[in-house]
Amino acid sequence: MTTMELNVSPLGQVEGDLDVRVQITDGVVSDAWTEAAMFRGFEIILKGKDPQAGLIMTPRICGICGGSHLYKACYALDTAWGTYVPPNATRVRNIGQACETLQSIPRWFYAIMGPDLTAAQYSSFPSYEEVARRFAPYVGTSYQTGVTLSQHPVEIYAIFGGQWPHSSFMIPGGVMSAPTLSDVTRSTSILENWGRQWLEGQWLGCSVDRWLENKTWSDIQAWMTENESQANSDLAVFIRWAQEIGLDTYGQGYGNFLATGTFLNPDLYTNPTVDGRNAALQSRSGIYANGQYYDFDQMRVTEDVTHAYYEGTGSRHPWEGVTEPIDPAEGAKQGKYTWAKAPRYDVPDIGYVPLEVGPLARQMMAARPDAADFQDSDPLIKNLIDELGPSVMTRVLARMHEAPKYFRNVQRWLKELDLHGEFYVKPTEPSSGKGFGATEAARGALCDWIVLEDGKIANYQVITPTGWNIGPRDANDNIGPMEKSFIGTPIENPDFPVELGQVAHSFDSCLVCTVHAYDGKTGKQLSKFRMGGG
Amino acid sequence: MSLGTGSTHTVIVGCGNLIRGDDAAGPVLVRQLADRALPDGVRLIDGGTAGMDVAFALRGARRAIVVDASRVGVPAGTIHKVPGEELTDLKPPEGNLHQFRWDQALGFAQWLLKDEYPPEVTVWLIEGESFGAGEPLTPAVQDAVNVVADAIVADLTVVS
Numbered sequence: 152m153t154t155m156e157l158n159v160s161p162l163g164q165v166e167g168d169l170d171v172r173v174q175i176t177d178g179v180v181s182d183a184w185t186e187a188a189m190f191r192g193f194e195i196i197l198k199g200k201d202p203q204a205g206l207i208m209t210p211r212i213c214g215i216c217g218g219s220h221l222y223k224a225c226y227a228l229d230t231a232w233g234t235y236v237p238p239n240a241t242r243v244r245n246i247g248q249a250c251e252t253l254q255s256i257p258r259w260f261y262a263i264m265g266p267d268l269t270a271a272q273y274s275s276f277p278s279y280e281e282v283a284r285r286f287a288p289y290v291g292t293s294y295q296t297g298v299t300l301s302q303h304p305v306e307i308y309a310i311f312g313g314q315w316p317h318s319s320f321m322i323p324g325g326v327m328s329a330p331t332l333s334d335v336t337r338s339t340s341i342l343e344n345w346g347r348q349w350l351e352g353q354w355l356g357c358s359v360d361r362w363l364e365n366k367t368w369s370d371i372q373a374w375m376t377e378n379e380s381q382a383n384s385d386l387a388v389f390i391r392w393a394q395e396i397g398l399d400t401y402g403q404g405y406g407n408f409l410a411t412g413t414f415l416n417p418d419l420y421t422n423p424t425v426d427g428r429n430a431a432l433q434s435r436s437g438i439y440a441n442g443q444y445y446d447f448d449q450m451r452v453t454e455d456v457t458h459a460y461y462e463g464t465g466s467r468h469p470w471e472g473v474t475e476p477i478d479p480a481e482g483a484k485q486g487k488y489t490w491a492k493a494p495r496y497d498v499p500d501i502g503y504v505p506l507e508v509g510p511l512a513r514q515m516m517a518a519r520p521d522a523a524d525f526q527d528s529d530p531l532i533k534n535l536i537d538e539l540g541p542s543v544m545t546r547v548l549a550r551m552h553e554a555p556k557y558f559r560n561v562q563r564w565l566k567e568l569d570l571h572g573e574f575y576v577k578p579t580e581p582s583s584g585k586g587f588g589a590t591e592a593a594r595g596a597l598c599d600w601i602v603l604e605d606g607k608i609a610n611y612q613v614i615t616p617t618g619w620n621i622g623p624r625d626a627n628d629n630i631g632p633m634e635k636s637f638i639g640t641p642i643e644n645p646d647f648p649v650e651l652g653q654v655a656h657s658f659d660s661c662l663v664c665t666v667h668a669y670d671g672k673t674g675k676q677l678s679k680f681r682m683g684g685g
Numbered sequence: 686m687s688l689g690t691g692s693t694h695t696v697i698v699g700c701g702n703l704i705r706g707d708d709a710a711g712p713v714l715v716r717q718l719a720d721r722a723l724p725d726g727v728r729l730i731d732g733g734t735a736g737m738d739v740a741f742a743l744r745g746a747r748r749a750i751v752v753d754a755s756r757v758g759v760p761a762g763t764i765h766k767v768p769g770e771e772l773t774d775l776k777p778p779e780g781n782l783h784q785f786r787w788d789q790a791l792g793f794a795q796w797l798l799k800d801e802y803p804p805e806v807t808v809w810l811i812e813g814e815s816f817g818a819g820e821p822l823t824p825a826v827q828d829a830v831n832v833v834a835d836a837i838v839a840d841l842t843v844v845s
Contacts, residue, residue, distance in 0.1 A: 187784070196704065196819030211704045214737065257736070289777060301796060302741045307820055316731040 169504035169621060169660060172653060175642055180651075181632070183637040185621045187491035197611035200226060202580070202603050205611060206319050209599065212613070217317045218251035218308060218543065219592035222413070224657070227599040228323040229423040231586025234578035238417035240325035242564040243311050243574065245414045245433075246338075247321070247589055249564075251558040253304035255593035256554045257297040257349060260389075263656050264547065265294055267387075270649040273396050281497065282392050285385060293385050296353055303345040307338040307561070325575030332570060339565050346558050358553040366530050369540040393544040397641075402654040404636035406536070407504060408512035409496055409619065411447060411589035411596040412436030414560065416525055417567070425449065425587045433560075434527050434591060437516040438506065440498045444519045449587050449598070453503065454492040455625040458513065461487075462566030465626055466495060468599035469612035470585055492612050493622035493631060507632040508595030508619040509658060510550035511541060527556070546657040550593070580644040582606040592616055594659045617660040633658055695841065696746040696803070697808060698739050700732040700753040702789055706820035707761070707813025711752040713797075713822060714830045721834075724841055736778075736786070737822060740794035748768045749803040753787040754813040754826075761814030764826030772806050809833050 170186035193212060197204055198417040205224040210217035222244055228235055265286045273279055285293040311328045312318035320327045355362045357380060364393065365371050375387045393399055412432035415423070419430040429446060434445035455466035460482040462475040479487075487524050495503040508514070511532065518533030532549045539545060589598040595616025602610040618657055622631040630638075633655070642648045697718060699711030709832040712731045719729055728746070743749045755765065777791030787808055796804050811829045822830065 192818040193704075208704055211702055211733065213734070217733070217735075262737075300739070303807075305738070314731065315735075315738070317731060 171651070171655070172636070173637055173648075174181060175373075175645065177640055180637045180640040180642065183187060183634040184488060185623060185631055185634050186489040189619060192474065192476070193451055193613060197358070197608050200608050201252050201640070202231070202601070202606070203323070204320065204608060205599060205601065206528070209613060210317050210319065212427075212615070214590075215255065215599070216251065216592040216594070218247050218312070218596050219590050221321050222248045223588040223590040223597050223599050225321040225592075226415075226423055227586040227590030227601045228588070229578075229586070230425050230428075230588065231584040232323055232578050232599055233584070234423065234491055235576045236421055236423060237325055237573040237576060238421060239569055239572045240574050241417040241420060242568055243326045243328055243330070243414050244321050245417075246561055246564050247308050247312055247318075247447055248413060248562045250308045252591075252593040253345075253554060253557050254301050254308075254560070257354070258301045259550065259593070259659055260547070261291070261297040262288070262293045263601060263659060264270040264653075265291065267652045267656055268392065268647055270647070270652075272644060272647060273648050275320055275412045276395050278388075278392055278395055282375060282388065285388060293353060297385075300345055300349045303341050304561075306341050310334050310338050313323065322575070324578040327572070328574055329566065330570060330574075332357045332637070335570070339562070341464060341656065342343045342558070342561055342565070349516050350554055350558060354385050354551070354554065356380040356382075356387065359558055362555050363559075370531075371535075372491055379512075389547070389551075390544070393547070397403065397540055398543040398547070399545070400542060401640045401650065402546065402636050403639065404507050404632050405439040405505060406541050407438075407506050408515050409438050409506035409508050410434075410436050410512045410516045410591065410594060411508075411598055412513075412516065413589070413591040417564075419525075424584075428587075428589075430523070433525060434513060435516045435519060436496055436589075437519055437521065438496060439512070439515045439519075440501055440504060440506065442535050444496060444516075449589070449600075451497040452494065452598070452614070452681055453497065453614070454494050455503075456487075456492050457626040458623040459492045460490055461492065461566075469598075469614065470602055470610065472600070472612040473612065476515075489623045491618055491622050493625045494619050495625055495629075503625065503627065503629075505622065505625070505629050505632050506619065507522040507541075507636075508616045509546070510553055510593075511536075511546050512547045512595065514552060521627055529556070543653045550659075580606075595619060620658050633660065690728050693746055694726040695748040695750065695838065696728050696743055697750045698730045698732040698742065698752070699735075700739060700790070701737070701753065702734050703731075704819055706816045706818075707811075707822055707826045708814060708816050709822060710752045710754045710811040710826055710830055713827075714752050714834050717830065718833050718837065721789055721838060723838070727841060732790075736790040737793060739751060739790045740797050743794050744798050746803045746806070748805040749834075750807045750809070751787050751791070751834060752809045752811070754816075754839075755810040756813055756816070757813050761812055761823050762829040763812040764829050765810040765812070767808040767810065769806075772808060787803070788808050809837075 172184045173180050174182040209220040209224045212220055266288050269287045286292045308315040312320040366376055374381055392551045411437045414433035416431045416433055424474040438445040453466035453468055460477055460479050462477055495501050496506050514532030517529040518526045522528035535545050583653045584603050586601045597612045597616055618628055620633045624630050640650050640654055642650055699715035700706040701711040703709045703712045715729050715731050730742050743745040775788050777796045778789035813826055814823050
């Protein structure tokens with residue numbers, strides 16, 4: 152038996168880094184440890200600040216998902232203050248959230264997945280030439296158009312929000328935006344151009360409506376051979392390639408999921424409350440664990456610091472959350488190994504379990520029975536999971552499937568805007584209260600918990616999708632979702648473990664890493680391999 | 686990105702994270718310029734940490750001025766104006782959207798914009814010392830921001 156360790160270690164830069172050690176036994180990953188190498192003290196900065204500081208600060212946590220941070224920070228305050236949010240404002244917020252994700256989908260596919268898909272390691276596979284011709288970074292034909300056109304969805308965000316990213320135009324009680332008819336006309340035409348050129352023209356090879364008719368894996372297979380245009384689409388090429396190089400066989404993870412849902416119904420969430428949120432979500436929240444669905448209840452979320460560089464052990468609900476960093480060297484003596492806390496969810500009858508967040512989780516919730524009329528109800532990705540199981544391929548397909556869905560949403564919200572209606576109603580500002588705001592960033596569930604006392608922030612806790620996915624072991628030594636998904640991955644060539652890149656990139660965590668390959672017995676470094684973050 | 690007017694000829698971009706100490710030098714400088722009288726056709730952009738979007742924002746401008754923080758180990762507040770010959774043929778980054786440095790953003794812009802890449806590009810770097818979350822600019826960096834802002838304004842007035 153040969154055991155070696157692959158160590159994915161940090162590059163010291165500003166946004167935060169991820170360090171993954173992977174142990175390999177007989178060519179297959181047998182254990183993994185994710186180590187967030189940088190402390191992000193946003194919670195500490197926000198303590199004692201003005202209640203609205205989260206609207207300015209949290210969108211700066213990330214240069215990719217700033218709009219998502221703003222969306223949930225705003226709802227955290229809406230619920231804490233008990234605001235009235237006019238339906239138009241909710242539509243504008245939804246447009247912003249969806250456009251940010253629409254931009255991210257092709258960028259992630261071409262710029263993050265593309266280099267792995269075209270890795271030289273695959274050059275002996277029959278379709279390599281075609282795949283490289285399309286997806287090779289910077290020179291691939293599809294890469295060029297996909298990335299070049301990716302700017303258009305956030306141009307719509309900027310029309311409503313003034314700028315993207317790092318805008319703070321969503322505020323408690325609505326949005327700071329007074330769109331005109333020409334803003335809406337321009338937005339619609341930008342969206343439709345992008346839809347025609349990239350989404351339909353290049354990615355799907357068919358209309359959005361035709362793609363959305365697919366409800367099962369066998370529908371997709373039939374769709375792939377239905378005509379030449381669909382067979383030659385980037386999506387069909389990806390699916391064939393994924394099966395050819397085995398992306399449907401690894402990266403499974405637990406197969407247990409959490410989504411906090413997003414896109415509040417404009418008419419059903421005019422008075423945002425924590426308890427009323429689930430019923431007002433178009434893209435539903437929920438838990439899927441051991442084959443069962445459960446309602447999402449934010450009170451069941453905790454963060455465990457047993458293995459993280461913070462004071463103490465055990466877990467707390469974010470409203471009671473504390474962020475007391477300790478010296479990593481001291482922490483290491485207590486079995487701590489990362490700056491990331493381990494978010495866990497107390498599933499009824501099962502207990503605290505690690506759950507994967509992201510597009511796959513969202514699309515699992517979309518398949519849950521008993522949706523209200525306005526809620527997204529879509530069996531496709533659940534069928535893929537039932538037929539094929541979770542994998543790098545199904546994770547990618549879940550994310551890409553959201554492009555046509557979100558495209559339709561934005562079209563509809565733009566149409567529904569009432570330009571003569573209200574976009575903001577000034578709230579009263581009670582000096583104390585508790586709030587919870589959440590959304591789905593492109594890469595998964597994103598939540599803020601806020602506690603206000605004496606007109607100031609007494610506690611502020613953010614759980615990011617990267618936090619859910621890359622979190623470490625907990626008090627019960629359950630390993631984190633991404634740690635779990637590395638296990639079982641076959642490593643063809645330890646000198647260039649492209650498979651680890653495929654798994655990590657399928658989660659699109661916001662962190663950058665370098666892989667160092669070690670022989671587990673001798674400790675000798677075998678190779679160094681950098682993986683980009685989302 | 687802010688919205689531009691149709692007649693933008695100069696784009697000034699401040700890169701960096703506003704809430705990470707001296708990394709905020711670029712965004713802070715852009716905010717300072719927003720309060721000053723600038724010639725028409727100048728567009729200010731808080732590039733934040735979205736490197737790829739900085740590239741899109743340069744499309745079609747005659748001049749681009751990029752301000753970013755550096756961390757090369759010289760005294761805090763050291764100002765570095767990158768020589769023009771260093772700015773041709775930059776390499777776009779590989780597989781990472783979160784951490785474009787200024788040179789990678791410009792390299793990406795050269796690939797992306799081709800003929801629409803600004804013919805004149807100036808890069809100012811201000812050496813930072815402390816990059817902790819929530820920290821203000823260190824005094825030496827704040828002084829350097831003022832110096833660079835003055836230099837940019839003086840230069841704009843001459844050219845425009």
